[in-house]
Amino acid sequence: MNVMSPQRPKLTAKDYTSDQEVRWCPGCGDYAIIKAVQRTLAELQVSKERTVFVSGIGCAARFPYYMETYGFHTIHGRAPAIATGVKLANPELDVWVVSGDGDCLSIGGNHTLHLLRRNVDLQLLLFNNEIYGLTKGQASPTSRPGTRSPSTPMGSVDSPVSAAQFALGSGARFVARSADILQKHLPVVLKRAHAHRGASFVEIFQNCIVYNDGAFRHFLEKGVAADAQVHVEHGEPLIFGKERNRGLRLRSGELALDVVTIGEDGVTEDDILKHDETNHTLATLLASMTPPTHPVALGVLYCDPAPTYEALVHDQVAAAKSKGGAADLDALLRRGHTWTVKPNGAAPAQ
Amino acid sequence: MTIDEVAEPEVSPAHREIESAVVRFAGDSGDGMQLTGSQFTLATALAGNDLATFPDFPAEIRAPAGTTYGVSAFQINFGARKIMTSGDQLDVLVAMNPAAFKTNIDDLKPGGVAFVDIGAFNEKNLRKAGYETDPLENGVADKYRVIKIDMSRLTLEAVKEHGLSQKEALRSKNMWALGLVYWMYGRKRRATVDWLSNKFAKRREISAANIAALNAGHAFGETAEMSAEVGRYEVPSAPIAPGEYRTITGTTGVAFGLIAGARFAGVDLTFCSYPITPASSVLHTLAGLKEYNVVTFQAEDEIAAVAAAIGASYAGNLGVTSSSGPGIALKAEAIGLAIAAEIPLVIINSQRAGPSTGMPTKTEQSDLYQAVFGRNADSPLPVISPNGVHDSFDMAIEAVRLATKYMTPVMLLTDGYIANASEPWRLPDLDSYERFPVSFRSEVEGFEPFMRDPQTLARPWVKPGTPELEHRIGGLERAAGSGHVSYDPDNHQAMTDARHAKIAGIANDIPLQAVDQGEATGDLVIVGWGSTYGAISRCVANLRDEGLSVSHVQIRHLWPLPANLGDLLRGFRHVTVAEMNTGQLLTLLRSEYLVPAEGLNKVTGKPFTIVEIEQAARRRLGVQQ
Numbered sequence: 001m002n003v004m005s006p007q008r009p010k011l012t013a014k015d016y017t018s019d020q021e022v023r024w025c026p027g028c029g030d031y032a033i034i035k036a037v038q039r040t041l042a043e044l045q046v047s048k049e050r051t052v053f054v055s056g057i058g059c060a061a062r063f064p065y066y067m068e069t070y071g072f073h074t075i076h077g078r079a080p081a082i083a084t085g086v087k088l089a090n091p092e093l094d095v096w097v098v099s100g101d102g103d104c105l106s107i108g109g110n111h112t113l114h115l116l117r118r119n120v121d122l123q124l125l126l127f128n129n130e131i132y133g134l135t136k137g138q139a140s141p142t143s144r145p146g147t148r149s150p151s152t153p154m155g156s157v158d159s160p161v162s163a164a165q166f167a168l169g170s171g172a173r174f175v176a177r178s179a180d181i182l183q184k185h186l187p188v189v190l191k192r193a194h195a196h197r198g199a200s201f202v203e204i205f206q207n208c209i210v211y212n213d214g215a216f217r218h219f220l221e222k223g224v225a226a227d228a229q230v231h232v233e234h235g236e237p238l239i240f241g242k243e244r245n246r247g248l249r250l251r252s253g254e255l256a257l258d259v260v261t262i263g264e265d266g267v268t269e270d271d272i273l274k275h276d277e278t279n280h281t282l283a284t285l286l287a288s289m290t291p292p293t294h295p296v297a298l299g300v301l302y303c304d305p306a307p308t309y310e311a312l313v314h315d316q317v318a319a320a321k322s323k324g325g326a327a328d329l330d331a332l333l334r335r336g337h338t339w340t341v342k343p344n345g346a347a348p349a350q
Numbered sequence: 351m352t353i354d355e356v357a358e359p360e361v362s363p364a365h366r367e368i369e370s371a372v373v374r375f376a377g378d379s380g381d382g383m384q385l386t387g388s389q390f391t392l393a394t395a396l397a398g399n400d401l402a403t404f405p406d407f408p409a410e411i412r413a414p415a416g417t418t419y420g421v422s423a424f425q426i427n428f429g430a431r432k433i434m435t436s437g438d439q440l441d442v443l444v445a446m447n448p449a450a451f452k453t454n455i456d457d458l459k460p461g462g463v464a465f466v467d468i469g470a471f472n473e474k475n476l477r478k479a480g481y482e483t484d485p486l487e488n489g490v491a492d493k494y495r496v497i498k499i500d501m502s503r504l505t506l507e508a509v510k511e512h513g514l515s516q517k518e519a520l521r522s523k524n525m526w527a528l529g530l531v532y533w534m535y536g537r538k539r540r541a542t543v544d545w546l547s548n549k550f551a552k553r554r555e556i557s558a559a560n561i562a563a564l565n566a567g568h569a570f571g572e573t574a575e576m577s578a579e580v581g582r583y584e585v586p587s588a589p590i591a592p593g594e595y596r597t598i599t600g601t602t603g604v605a606f607g608l609i610a611g612a613r614f615a616g617v618d619l620t621f622c623s624y625p626i627t628p629a630s631s632v633l634h635t636l637a638g639l640k641e642y643n644v645v646t647f648q649a650e651d652e653i654a655a656v657a658a659a660i661g662a663s664y665a666g667n668l669g670v671t672s673s674s675g676p677g678i679a680l681k682a683e684a685i686g687l688a689i690a691a692e693i694p695l696v697i698i699n700s701q702r703a704g705p706s707t708g709m710p711t712k713t714e715q716s717d718l719y720q721a722v723f724g725r726n727a728d729s730p731l732p733v734i735s736p737n738g739v740h741d742s743f744d745m746a747i748e749a750v751r752l753a754t755k756y757m758t759p760v761m762l763l764t765d766g767y768i769a770n771a772s773e774p775w776r777l778p779d780l781d782s783y784e785r786f787p788v789s790f791r792s793e794v795e796g797f798e799p800f801m802r803d804p805q806t807l808a809r810p811w812v813k814p815g816t817p818e819l820e821h822r823i824g825g826l827e828r829a830a831g832s833g834h835v836s837y838d839p840d841n842h843q844a845m846t847d848a849r850h851a852k853i854a855g856i857a858n859d860i861p862l863q864a865v866d867q868g869e870a871t872g873d874l875v876i877v878g879w880g881s882t883y884g885a886i887s888r889c890v891a892n893l894r895d896e897g898l899s900v901s902h903v904q905i906r907h908l909w910p911l912p913a914n915l916g917d918l919l920r921g922f923r924h925v926t927v928a929e930m931n932t933g934q935l936l937t938l939l940r941s942e943y944l945v946p947a948e949g950l951n952k953v954t955g956k957p958f959t960i961v962e963i964e965q966a967a968r969r970r971l972g973v974q975q
Contacts, residue, residue: 018822020834049817054661057825065822065835070814072664073824074657075687081654085661085669086814088645089620093665093814111657114650313647317640324641329610332642333777336596337541339396341776343592 029180029206077108080115137211164287247272365584370429372437377446387424398587404436416478434884448479469502508566522563529567600768607746620662666813712955713766716931799833807852863912868901871921916943
């Protein structure tokens with residue numbers, strides 16, 4: 001649908017880049033993400049004119065201005081709702097929503113919930129940096145307890161929300177995770193999200209160099225990454241580690257995942273759980289894993305397609321049209337009971 | 351039993367001819383008074399009378415039975431002449447229980463007829479209504495002609511052959527009462543019988559019982575020789591313009607108007623709303639009209655509703671959202687986005703009494719400030735209002751025209767009264783309506799997203815999907831022309847001025863303000879807007895019959911105001927602005943034109959009576975009745 005005809009010249013990542021000067025802070029993780037998105041669009045050769053980026057408010061929300069596609073920078077938290085309207089009006093458009101942790105999970109949490117449960121066919125990218133950047137560094141709904149910020153000088157006391165668990169709980173049919181610096185992994189995840197029909201939720205761990213630098217160092221930094229991340233692949237064993245000898249095993253008699261080492265305590269590769277991206281319970285377990293006890297699960301945690309919202313809506317319209325006959329305005333006004341008043345004061349006849 | 355087994359007697363000489371009558375059905379919210387009223391409305395319209403109605407019901411879905419706050423009422427004024435309001439005082443009150451009697455009897459004319467179901471006047475119901483002694487016995491009702499009938503028992507008897515439970519059987523007593531009032535005014539039962547048969551097509555015993563009750567009430571009038579007690583009346587048909595008619599509520603009018611407007615603009619309609627009283631019925635109506643290519647979206651909240659409508663318009667449909675005051679408040683920020691990004695949007699506000707939750711089912715006109723001013727920053731948008739049920743179709747079309755032509759949100763102010771009241775409506779000739787097809791920009795040469803049409807100052811509407819016109823818009827201030835984010839001081843001044851001028855310029859694209867009745871200069875002009883039209887109109891007609899110099903101006907375009915309005919108002923010695931708020935249009939007119947206008951204001955949740963406006967006009971003119 002969105003693949004361009006072969007006659008047109010091949011588009012490069014640059015063709016998806018607008019002429020506007022990018023105004024993110026130097027070193028911001030957003031640069032890496034936009035590069036990955038532009039590369040992905042070029043690899044997929046998506047049509048520029050059919051592509052729409054919708055955003056709310058926040059650093060991430062400036063994204064559409066830098067894309068040479070259609071773009072709508074809207075208001076805080078409402079991008080999912082605006083994008084829903086776009087898809088209802090024209091289901092053919094290829095819509096990406098770009099949001100941050102404050103935009104998507106705080107002021108816009110309600111809309112995110114409903115976008116996901118309705119399964120509107122679009123990609124929702126959540127740039128999670130666990131901080132409010134544009135408003136200068138307040139704690140966000142994903143900030144870890146104790147986060148010191150201008151609004152929480154003694155440390156935040158509220159529990160954070162897990163974006164991926166929230167998405168799974170909301171009924172999302174596609175939940176994936178990646179990170180700004182994973183320049184090989186991220187485009188793969190984006191391609192999967194784009195291919196999925198329905199709401200594709202992608203949480204991207206993104207570094208805010210000014211207000212929350214190194215928030216994800218404990219699992220993204222080179223030295224620890226291999227042991228602190230598990231890259232999930234459908235049908236493949238959940239193995240990770242520098243030596244590729246660590247894995248996840250279902251604890252016997254309990255619904256929990258244990259980290260085990262192949263070759264120790266009689267553990268073999270056959271003991272390692274295989275990833276099933278259609279298993280909602282497994283996805284929830286994977287989404288809830290945090291270091292240091294567990295690795296962070298990255299990749300497509302869950303993918304189980306269902307009919308899209310806009311398709312179901314338009315099916316009903318089509319059904320009504322096929323049943324309703326000629327829907328002309330004169331017939332509309334005459335729905336129900338009408339009667340005629342004759343000239344010269346004659347009594348009305350039905 | 352079917353209607354065919356009951357003769358429909360013609361109006362006989364026994365009927366006394368009267369010019370008009372006001373009837374109110376009042377009962378418990380579970381008694382079906384709204385249905386009863388709408389059936390009487392249809393039968394009356396079919397009898398050729400002109401009419402106006404006033405449905406008045408509680409916010410509670412099933413308030414505890416028998417309480418005063420659970421009373422639901424439906425009033426209809428019908429006549430052999432043009433009917434302008436639902437009527438000041440009642441000729442007939444039907445009271446189905448003590449609570450209905452208590453809350454409505456004061457509106458009955460002295461000597462008026464009250465049909466009372468004494469079957470419901472038991473100790474328990476009297477206590478629930480707050481009566482310590484029976485009002486039918488203690489003399490307070492002596493100035494009325496109270497007709498005590500055990501409607502409950504008579505209904506049970508009439509329907510017993512249909513084998514319903516007592517509870518189900520008693521639900522037909524509204525039809526019994528309707529039958530009696532039909533008898534009194536010589537109304538035909540056919541349309542109601544057809545409606546009952548259709549409505550309960552799957553439960554024949556229910557439709558049969560209701561029809562039996564209707565017939566029994568009618569026969570009761572005949573056999574109990576009610577004529578002697580209450581009389582039978584004929585209200586001859588009114589001089590109604592020939593044509594095809596239907597009954598319509600403001601809700602239906604707005605829904606039909608939106609569909610017609612979208613057709614005239616050549617765009618599809620995407621209607622996004624969140625349930626709220628009294629606006630939900632627009633969503634319900636449009637949800638049932640999908641064959642007209644209408645997409646309806648019940649959003650998760652008011653903000654999502656307006657946001658989705660904006661998204662739909664951005665994508666090339668006409669996005670419409672609908673709510674009532676509190677919901678409109680929630681939408682304010684998003685409306686600002688549509689103003690800034692210059693995107694068409696229609697916002698319908700079925701106003702209700704406030705502030706805050708206020709009185710959801712009671713009518714008021716107190717959201718005019720909110721409509722005109724209720725957003726952050728300089729954020730103008732056009733505000734229009736139908737002057738009654740009959741005007742709702744046309745004004746919904748006008749809202750679509752302005753939104754699409756000027757790339758702007760438009761606020762359409764109705765109110766609870768317009769939304770719910772029903773009136774006969776002559777079906778318009780659709781060919782006579784102006785078409786205003788949208789031309790989506792597809793030409794690449796010279797395109798800029800914030801270039802402006804020199805005449806309308808509107809920017810081009812581009813559908814995403816159009817090749818080579820990819821561009822970005824948003825809520826950040828943008829450079830004139832290119833639309834790029836701009837904090838340039840002169841640009842913000844220019845863009846603010848352009849947004850203002852675009853909306854102000856609409857004054858040149860709307861009709862000059864006409865004088866509805868009377869001369870264009872004189873002693874007094876009564877100015878109204880919205881649903882006050884009927885009361886003001888009748889009042890002015892009455893005063894003019896007495897030779898007083900009074901004119902009537904009803905404003906449909908509230909922002910921007912018609913270009914000639916200031917001069918028009920200055921032609922009168924006195925300007926009285928009648929509105930159901932504490933003086934909102936009054937403030938607009940005084941600030942815009944520096945005219946010494948005065949307010950006539952009422953916020954009881956009920957429409958103006960004609961007498962209230964007449965008294966104010968006489969006071970202003972210094973004349974006694």
